[in-house]
């Protein structure tokens with residue numbers, strides 16, 4: 001049948017590709033307008049210090065809610081933004097929005113909350129990034145020690161000389177640098193010595209895999225490797241009691257995942273912080289009298 005309709009199949013196929021590239025072009029132009037039309041949102045996922053069970057800060061996770069397409073995943077539109085040269089503008093917006101919000105929360109709750117912002121490979125290729133970061137810190141008033149930038153292994157492995165120079169410049173601003181999705185990049189470990197890094201985020205696949213085949217020792221070895229190199233460790237994708245119970249037997253520093261909270265819209269994140277940091281009424285009065 002397929003052969004008999006060979007010509008038709010071919011035409012059908014090209015028509016389909018036409019539709020695919022048409023929708024691609026539509027997506028691209030929609031994305032160009034997303035910032036101006038306020039369709040981009042920053043969601044916040046709390047990070048918790050394991051031993052003290054306190055919230056140390058949040059990871060900023062971008063969301064695009066298009067009026068017709070609905071919610072588009074960052075895994076889909078970040079690569080598109082990179083392709084059409086919009087990633088710097090979007091990245092700058094996320095930095096500004098997230099640092100502003102975090103400084104506001106830090107003041108309100110009287111503690112130095114941290115914010116982690118994801119960077120894509122393309123963003124660590126130009127010194128425009130150093131300017132965006134400097135400006136975001138300046139405009140928000142957030143101390144640089146409260147900003148962490150997350151980079152993937154593959155972003156670090158491409159053009160290592162350019163990346164190394166840029167990261168050194170960023171580091172000199174006083175912020176923290178972290179490797180995201182650590183252990184999934186098939187990369188050499190040599191880069192760990194080349195870059196001025198502060199922490200590793202243990203990819204969630206380690207915990208997921210250990211539940212399946214009992215490879216907990218592998219996750220533990222990665223945590224120990226990080227500590228040997230004076231890097232702190234954040235476990236990602238901490239979803240359940242089994243994950244938590246295991247992590248409590250290790251020296252893992254912080255955890256992040258749905259067992260604490262999924263990423264939240266700004267107002268929901270704020271409510272979560274209010275609940276976490278609400279002082280018992282009496283102590284709050286005592287605090288007010290002293291100041």
Ligand code: C2E
Pocket residue numbers: 045060061062073074075078091094118119120150180181204236237238239256257258259262263
């Ligand atoms: P990521 O930085 O590794 O972020 C963690 C992802 O895991 C997020 O997906 C988060 O929603 C999800 N997650 C959190 N807790 C759990 C859990 O317990 N279980 C599972 N299965 N998943 C969990 P999301 O928000 O869809 O983001 C996907 C990726 O898009 C991010 O991965 C990051 O690489 C990228 N991204 C997000 N925001 C930005 C941004 O502002 N700039 C850039 N360049 N990339 C971003």
Ligand code: MG
Pocket residue numbers: 059118150180
């Ligand atoms: Mg991340």
Ligand code: MG
Pocket residue numbers: 180181201236
């Ligand atoms: Mg990650």
Ligand code: MG
Pocket residue numbers: 180181203204236
């Ligand atoms: Mg991940």
